[in-house]
Amino acid sequence: MLGRRLRRQERSPRKITGETLTILNESGAPDVVSPLHGLSSLAERLPDTLLVVAGTRADVHLAQSLSVPLPGTPLDPAEQSGNGLSVHPRVVFVVLEPDEKPSGGALASRVIEAAAGFRRTELVLLVACRSAALLGFDVEFEAELAGRRLDLPVRPLAPDVGGSGVLYTDLEDSAIRALVELCPRGVSGSGEERSYSKGSLLGKFPFRGRTGRRTTTETGVRRPVVLLGALPGPQEELAAELARAGVEVAGDLPGAADRLPPLDDGTIVAVVDPYLVAASRAAEDRGATVVRSLLPIGVGGTARFVQDVSTLAGSGASEAGHARRVWESLEPLRSRIRGKRIFFTGDTGLEIPLARFLVDAGAVVLEVGTPRLDRRFLAPELSALGEDVDVVESPEWRAQLERVDTVRPDVVVASPGLYVPLVARGHLCRSSLDLLSLGVHGYEGARRILELFARTFERAEKLDTLNL
Amino acid sequence: MKILRGVYEGPGSHGILRVAASMSGVHAVLRAYPSEWYFPALHGACTRTGEPAPITLSPIPEGAGGSWTPGNLARDLSGIARRRPEAETLIFARSEAALLSGEGAPILALPENPETGRSPKLVTCEWESPGIREVEAADLGLADLVKAHAQKGPKSPAPTVNLFGPPIFGPKAAAEYAEVERALGLIGVGVNARAPLGATVADLSHLPRAWANVVLYREAAESASLYLQDEFGMPRVTTPPVGSVGTGAVLRAVGELCSLDPKWVRRAVWAELARTAKLPWYARLAVPETFRGRRVALFGDLTYTTGLGYTLAREIGLEVAWAGTYLTHLEKDFLFHAGAFTDEAFVEDDPEAVVARVEETAPDLLVGTHLEREVAAALDVSFLPLCPPIFEYPFVERPLMGYVGSTVLADALEDVLREPRGPREKPETTARAPEWTEEALEELEEIPAFLRGRARRLAEEHARTLDSPEVTPEILEESRS
Numbered sequence: 001m002l003g004r005r006l007r008r009q010e011r012s013p014r015k016i017t018g019e020t021l022t023i024l025n026e027s028g029a030p031d032v033v034s035p036l037h038g039l040s041s042l043a044e045r046l047p048d049t050l051l052v053v054a055g056t057r058a059d060v061h062l063a064q065s066l067s068v069p070l071p072g073t074p075l076d077p078a079e080q081s082g083n084g085l086s087v088h089p090r091v092v093f094v095v096l097e098p099d100e101k102p103s104g105g106a107l108a109s110r111v112i113e114a115a116a117g118f119r120r121t122e123l124v125l126l127v128a129c130r131s132a133a134l135l136g137f138d139v140e141f142e143a144e145l146a147g148r149r150l151d152l153p154v155r156p157l158a159p160d161v162g163g164s165g166v167l168y169t170d171l172e173d174s175a176i177r178a179l180v181e182l183c184p185r186g187v188s189g190s191g192e193e194r195s196y197s198k199g200s201l202l203g204k205f206p207f208r209g210r211t212g213r214r215t216t217t218e219t220g221v222r223r224p225v226v227l228l229g230a231l232p233g234p235q236e237e238l239a240a241e242l243a244r245a246g247v248e249v250a251g252d253l254p255g256a257a258d259r260l261p262p263l264d265d266g267t268i269v270a271v272v273d274p275y276l277v278a279a280s281r282a283a284e285d286r287g288a289t290v291v292r293s294l295l296p297i298g299v300g301g302t303a304r305f306v307q308d309v310s311t312l313a314g315s316g317a318s319e320a321g322h323a324r325r326v327w328e329s330l331e332p333l334r335s336r337i338r339g340k341r342i343f344f345t346g347d348t349g350l351e352i353p354l355a356r357f358l359v360d361a362g363a364v365v366l367e368v369g370t371p372r373l374d375r376r377f378l379a380p381e382l383s384a385l386g387e388d389v390d391v392v393e394s395p396e397w398r399a400q401l402e403r404v405d406t407v408r409p410d411v412v413v414a415s416p417g418l419y420v421p422l423v424a425r426g427h428l429c430r431s432s433l434d435l436l437s438l439g440v441h442g443y444e445g446a447r448r449i450l451e452l453f454a455r456t457f458e459r460a461e462k463l464d465t466l467n468l
Numbered sequence: 469m470k471i472l473r474g475v476y477e478g479p480g481s482h483g484i485l486r487v488a489a490s491m492s493g494v495h496a497v498l499r500a501y502p503s504e505w506y507f508p509a510l511h512g513a514c515t516r517t518g519e520p521a522p523i524t525l526s527p528i529p530e531g532a533g534g535s536w537t538p539g540n541l542a543r544d545l546s547g548i549a550r551r552r553p554e555a556e557t558l559i560f561a562r563s564e565a566a567l568l569s570g571e572g573a574p575i576l577a578l579p580e581n582p583e584t585g586r587s588p589k590l591v592t593c594e595w596e597s598p599g600i601r602e603v604e605a606a607d608l609g610l611a612d613l614v615k616a617h618a619q620k621g622p623k624s625p626a627p628t629v630n631l632f633g634p635p636i637f638g639p640k641a642a643a644e645y646a647e648v649e650r651a652l653g654l655i656g657v658g659v660n661a662r663a664p665l666g667a668t669v670a671d672l673s674h675l676p677r678a679w680a681n682v683v684l685y686r687e688a689a690e691s692a693s694l695y696l697q698d699e700f701g702m703p704r705v706t707t708p709p710v711g712s713v714g715t716g717a718v719l720r721a722v723g724e725l726c727s728l729d730p731k732w733v734r735r736a737v738w739a740e741l742a743r744t745a746k747l748p749w750y751a752r753l754a755v756p757e758t759f760r761g762r763r764v765a766l767f768g769d770l771t772y773t774t775g776l777g778y779t780l781a782r783e784i785g786l787e788v789a790w791a792g793t794y795l796t797h798l799e800k801d802f803l804f805h806a807g808a809f810t811d812e813a814f815v816e817d818d819p820e821a822v823v824a825r826v827e828e829t830a831p832d833l834l835v836g837t838h839l840e841r842e843v844a845a846a847l848d849v850s851f852l853p854l855c856p857p858i859f860e861y862p863f864v865e866r867p868l869m870g871y872v873g874s875t876v877l878a879d880a881l882e883d884v885l886r887e888p889r890g891p892r893e894k895p896e897t898t899a900r901a902p903e904w905t906e907e908a909l910e911e912l913e914e915i916p917a918f919l920r921g922r923a924r925r926l927a928e929e930h931a932r933t934l935d936s937p938e939v940t941p942e943i944l945e946e947s948r949s
Contacts, residue, residue: 032505034506060475061482065506066510089922100469106469129565130565134565160501166505170503416508417512417520418520421512421520424517
């Protein structure tokens, strides 16, 4: 059906038909808010980490003007530092002037100046906007220089330099990737010493990640498991689920910078977010075993994830019974979304596992947009996605507006730029950023997802009964 | 290279996009990297109207894109021309990164739209450069659009004027136009066109039909109105219609340009002063002691800062401690106008430097942008966010210009000036401010200048909550963790 709708488009989409599922590449410009919008929430999630943004005034304006409450996102009192309009205090902007000659070390000096203003900084992430590279700054070198002089790890991030398609979560991916690269190597790892290991971060706490719960590698059977991704609450919940299955979690990223878990070829890395592609690649480069499984989003996903992780870690309890009980307990919620038709415009990268879960729970997913699709990384997810779901890679946002008007879904999970236009056209919407901050992981996360949609429908139904 | 807490203005492309999104029939093509895409989200948050922003991204291609990938600029432009019948004019903007990457503006003829049979006009902003910021770019962009469309034609039979006001996202923008239009209606002058907010492409071509141009917001319409003056001999009125004096001056100037009977204009003004404009009434009702010795500081753009500064100084009788603007390109203009009501006028685009001035002066009232809100709250200074940029988008907009605007201002002033003040509160604030020990001061000096103000406020606050008479290095450290 989608193919026919798309054919009206001038550029015909390329169609890739796998065994079960159709992926269309619309080759359009999707509506994705710049990843820099995530600076404040990233700073919130990384305690003791200073984010220094190197960019022009344009980049500062971008990061700053998007700290207004975006349409469709609730006011979060935790994020309202001061008046809610300023960026997080641990985000500092170094503004590059366009006519400036990039002299070596100048940026490093500013990073040092910025870091001097903050106590208890364990890590500096130097977020290099594209303009920094265009102006000729060697950000790697400046970070290295600043790191030496501060005696602190300073890691460069380049969230927006890459191939095709930008995801809203690219900043988070690159930050977690930097954390992965900073993790100490365990005893079994190579003896390679990092230049700043005499500094506070690596020297002080080589093995402190969740000390109490850490499994011993000496037994030779069980290997330490590190979780990659998720908010702190769901991280705990997932760790508890894994503990129930006999797996102890040695640490999770992102987490406190002074308690990075050891990560090397003895470690099992369990990625829990679908967009952490660069971070998971970095873990693989370290020699860690990255679990190939479904993501722990939704009941089925969590069950498969727990099962696969525990098998790899040498425990191997069956999750099937538990998953069945969770499904049963979710039945009242499930009945409220059964048959509902859902459309994802797609901007965060979280869409595919969410769609997979909602289909399992009885909803009908009409379209899953995704600005970029790593087929290899998401292979288990794609093969678990129902065959009736249309996946549209690189969707054109105007065409999506028209498609939403044509198919009239019950709810649209919309990017911030499309939220207001879609609501104005009479569609029920939830912001994709809402789902990002919901904590979608694990069995509890599955409940939260269903509750979010049930709430949305309930409120809309109540409002619809009004005689206006 | 500077460390900044924030910026007052966005890049030039943002100004062009604001002008384009203000009008109908104008479609902006933004040449940028996909990671610079945020206008639609901001547009949704600010306007909440539901119209998608009339903007198309032409992404700068990177790596090996497939043959279908958008990014070929000429093809993207032609595509919009063919597929978007409502786009009568395309305006081309380049993001800062696009400018830095060195790409030029395209020169091409656009194809016809199959529905309308016409090909849209293409306006390329050749003057774009990374040094030109949002407000200047909005001004130049509007001028380019006017140049591309304005056509000579007969004057309207009855006197009319064009209103040049703030573009979209301006605070209360639509309400400002409406109020000035209402006031002009009272003296029998109609509005030929509003620009840029709400203008159609046809409006742009009919601009020369009006008898004069009334410039409400010079920042955004200086070049366009000057062009119309030079090219079509249209006189312009540039006094900001802020306060009763400013509004009266605008009405009298328009009356003169339209050869109206001055008595008729005066009668209309008096009727408004009796019915609508409550600012002079408020100034007379309140006792002189309400205002005596109260110092106000203003920071913002050109129009609102000078208009409000003049009104607060002359109509209310507050002392203006200082007035500043972030519009570096309008420095001379600003200093000239602000000199009429304050001894200290300055240009500054670093928010932290403005904060330092506020701390130094400790005015009784601060009129500023949203970037001054935090310092006003920390110092317990009465604050009115009346100068753009302000992120406040109420569903009901109330103007700040015209006679109704003067009444809105009177209400706002009454709210903030009614609070007890002067001898009782002043010593209390100074008494409340804890002393700093030598060691703590030394520590404070080590903190980079851009963070020092904030650190000092936090430490003093922390000392107060601990009931400590002085700030020690320990308190300073604790407050910063």
